[in-house]
Amino acid sequence: MDLARRTAERVARDSYGRLVAILSARTRDIASAEDALAEALLSALRTWPDRGVPANPDGWLLTAARNTMKNAARHDGVTRAALPDLLALRENASEDGPAFPDERLKLLFVCAHPAIDEGVRTPLMLQTILGLDAALIGAAFLVPPATMGQRLVRAKAKIRDAGLRFALPSLDEMSDRLAEVLDAVYAAYGAGWDAHDQPASSARGLTDEAIYLGRLIASLMPGQPEAAGLLALMLYCEARRDARRDASGAFVPLDRQDASLWRRDLIIEAEGLLTAASRFGQFGRYQCLAAIQSVHVQRPLTGRTHHDALLTLYRMLVERYPAIGARVGLAAVLVEAGRGREALRELDDLDQASVEDYQPYWVTRARALHAVCETGASRAALATAIDLTQDEPTRAFIRSLLNHSAPYAPG
Amino acid sequence: MQYMLLLNEPEAEFAKRNDPEQAPAYWGGWNAFIGAMAQAGIIVKGDGLQGPHTATTVKVRDGKRLVQDGPFADSKEQLGGYFVIEVPDLDTALDWAARAPSASYACVEVRPVLPPMAPPAG
Numbered sequence: 001m002d003l004a005r006r007t008a009e010r011v012a013r014d015s016y017g018r019l020v021a022i023l024s025a026r027t028r029d030i031a032s033a034e035d036a037l038a039e040a041l042l043s044a045l046r047t048w049p050d051r052g053v054p055a056n057p058d059g060w061l062l063t064a065a066r067n068t069m070k071n072a073a074r075h076d077g078v079t080r081a082a083l084p085d086l087l088a089l090r091e092n093a094s095e096d097g098p099a100f101p102d103e104r105l106k107l108l109f110v111c112a113h114p115a116i117d118e119g120v121r122t123p124l125m126l127q128t129i130l131g132l133d134a135a136l137i138g139a140a141f142l143v144p145p146a147t148m149g150q151r152l153v154r155a156k157a158k159i160r161d162a163g164l165r166f167a168l169p170s171l172d173e174m175s176d177r178l179a180e181v182l183d184a185v186y187a188a189y190g191a192g193w194d195a196h197d198q199p200a201s202s203a204r205g206l207t208d209e210a211i212y213l214g215r216l217i218a219s220l221m222p223g224q225p226e227a228a229g230l231l232a233l234m235l236y237c238e239a240r241r242d243a244r245r246d247a248s249g250a251f252v253p254l255d256r257q258d259a260s261l262w263r264r265d266l267i268i269e270a271e272g273l274l275t276a277a278s279r280f281g282q283f284g285r286y287q288c289l290a291a292i293q294s295v296h297v298q299r300p301l302t303g304r305t306h307h308d309a310l311l312t313l314y315r316m317l318v319e320r321y322p323a324i325g326a327r328v329g330l331a332a333v334l335v336e337a338g339r340g341r342e343a344l345r346e347l348d349d350l351d352q353a354s355v356e357d358y359q360p361y362w363v364t365r366a367r368a369l370h371a372v373c374e375t376g377a378s379r380a381a382l383a384t385a386i387d388l389t390q391d392e393p394t395r396a397f398i399r400s401l402l403n404h405s406a407p408y409a410p411g
Numbered sequence: 412m413q414y415m416l417l418l419n420e421p422e423a424e425f426a427k428r429n430d431p432e433q434a435p436a437y438w439g440g441w442n443a444f445i446g447a448m449a450q451a452g453i454i455v456k457g458d459g460l461q462g463p464h465t466a467t468t469v470k471v472r473d474g475k476r477l478v479q480d481g482p483f484a485d486s487k488e489q490l491g492g493y494f495v496i497e498v499p500d501l502d503t504a505l506d507w508a509a510r511a512p513s514a515s516y517a518c519v520e521v522r523p524v525l526p527p528m529a530p531p532a533g
Contacts, residue, residue: 115501162523163412165502 005049012041012048015058017129019065021103025166030107030128030156040064041131104129105220106166108213112180113164120155121184122191127152129216130209140191140206178221182230182286185213189234207241210234218273225277229287232273236293239266251397255336259300267297288317292329307337324354324361332364340371359388363398413455413497413524414504419517420491425462440512448496448507457494488517495524 016037023033040061054060110116111124123141126132138148158164169177192206214231221227243261246252274290295309314330327350334343347355347365355361362385369378382401389395427433441459448454466482466489482489491513498504501521508519 115505163414163500163504165500167502 005045009045012044012057012061013130015061016041016131017104017107018058018102019061020128020131021107022062022101023065024128025103025106028160028163028166030159031153034128034131036065036068037061037131039068102220103166104216106168108181108217109169109177110159110164110166112177112184113159114177114180115162115164116155116158117151120151121180122187123148123152124155125184125213126188126206126209129213132209136205140188140195174224175226178224178226179285181217182226185210185217186230186234186286188213189237193237207234207238211238223280225280225282226284226286228273228277229284229290232270232277232290233286233293235266235270235273236290236297239263239270239297245393249393251391251394253397254296255299255305259297262297262300270294283316283320285317285321288313288320292317305336307333311337324350324358328355328358328360328364331368332360335364335367335371338371340368343368344372357388359385362388366401412500412504413495414501415522415524416457416494416496416504416508416511417490417520417522418492418494418511418513419488419519420513421488421517422463424513424516425489425491428462437512444511445494447510448494453496453498453507455495455497457492457496459492460490462491463489 019037020030020033023036024030027033043064044057044061048054107128108125111128112121116124123134123137126137127134134149134152135145137152138145141148143151168174188206189210192208192210195206211231211234214227214234217224218227218231239262240254240257242263243257243259244252252258270290271294274287274294277284277287277290292310292313295306295313299305310333311330314326314333317326318330327346331343331346334340334346343364347361347368350361362381366378366381366385369375369381382398386395386398389398424437427437445454445457463482466480468479468481468483470477496504496507498507501523504521508514508521511519513519
């Protein structure tokens with residue numbers, strides 16, 4: 001019974017995005033497609049655990065959604081715009097007929113369309129592809145459920161009313177548009193990762209959802225090395241999850257983590273993805289970030305962190321994508337490589353207004369100052385870092401650095 | 412679907428319209444853009460507008476009519492013209508909007524046109 005229910009839920013989740021994508025492709029009306037599917041899924045979760053998952057779950061759900069929409073149409077006295085699509089699909093698919101074309105990629109590109117507000121792209125993906133509800137998504141992005149619900153409704157109305165194209169971008173647009181899709185997936189992973197620092201948060205599951213999306217995109221776009229790069233990056237981070245806290249919940253920086261707690265299966269998968277991606281010979285941000293992770297996970301094998309490799313990768317990253325995070329990362333590696341003065345120069349070069357509230361900047365600055373024996377200034381920078389840290393175990397970790405002279409690295 | 416391209420212009424561009432030195436290049440750019448849309452057969456309607464110095468606003472408050480000189484908002488860019496085009500989706504409309512001369516020095520707003528209202532029941 002439990003197994004049947006879990007199977008039902010897993011299949012239902014997979015089918016959800018697939019069917020929303022098919023149902024909304026022509027009408028662009030995501031909300032109506034979702035309403036009909038929600039009903040269909042409810043009856044699936046009621047009947048599948050008892051009767052077993054049908055051979056063609058999509059066909060089953062489509063039939064159920066069609067019935068729901070027929071009833072809705074009868075109630076409204078209006079034929080819903082999506083009904084012809086359902087009928088057409090119904091004719092092409094019996095319960096054990098062939099699988100439908102996977103239209104989820106098109107829906108992903110619509111969700112991350114430049115005409116959609118950047119802040120709602122990730123929530124929109126989580127809802128339309130995975131069926132997550134606004135309350136859970138709101139919790140992950142620290143937005144009240146009602147507000148998140150309104151943003152999602154607004155975004156779907158824009159997609160329908162402004163007539164966004166449900167199609168894959170042309171070749172010359174592909175790399176920019178794909179970057180937007182991948183950024184939205186990575187934002188979901190980041191939100192889930194942050195939530196792991198708050199044990200009670202319901203957003204922790206988002207890391208799994210983001211990896212699910214990452215796998216989906218990588219499998220649907222085997223010719224795009226950046227898709228594989230993003231998936232590899234998330235898997236490397238995921239592999240180290242259990243090693244980030246000790247038994248008391250205290251933060252453990254990367255270079256002090258117990259490597260036996262790292263998940264080898266995920267690391268092996270990530271290494272394979274990154275190797276395959278590199279054969280395309282196209283530099284990309286996510287491949288580069290994944291390669292940096294790859295260097296870090298070599299430590300248990302070689303017994304040391306390969307700082308030269310890290311510096312090369314960070315320099316490549318900073319040259320193409322000079323984001324604050326990457327530049328501070330470069331400075332942190334310089335500190336670890338014993339090049340405190342260079343690290344300070346990198347940090348001084350940053351636009352000071354944009355790093356004011358950026359905690360990693362202050363931690364790295366403190367370490368760089370410490371390395372060049374400017375103890376007073378180092379302590380002041382650490383105090384700023386502590387003020388900017390919400391998470392108690394991490395605050396405790398930073399505080400401990402004040403009385404500590406050994407080198408340390410961020411996790 | 413029908414989309415309106417709202418073509419905004421900064422003051423300096425409006426000034427080029429009547430400057431004998433700059434007017435040919437100014438109008439040449441617009442004519443090329445409009446010609447391309449006409450060739451593609453997508454123009455439903457469209458016009459250029461006279462400059463913001465010719466604008467007058469009117470509002471009625473408590474039954475009283477208030478007329479004022481100037482456009483409704485005093486911003487750096489002002490509406491200089493519009494086109495309504497018939498294209499399959501927003502993406503295509505944006506492709507056309509990006510080809511407007513003003514897209515490279517000001518911005519073009521793209522809005523779907525409301526579909527015709529259903530006739531009142533009864």
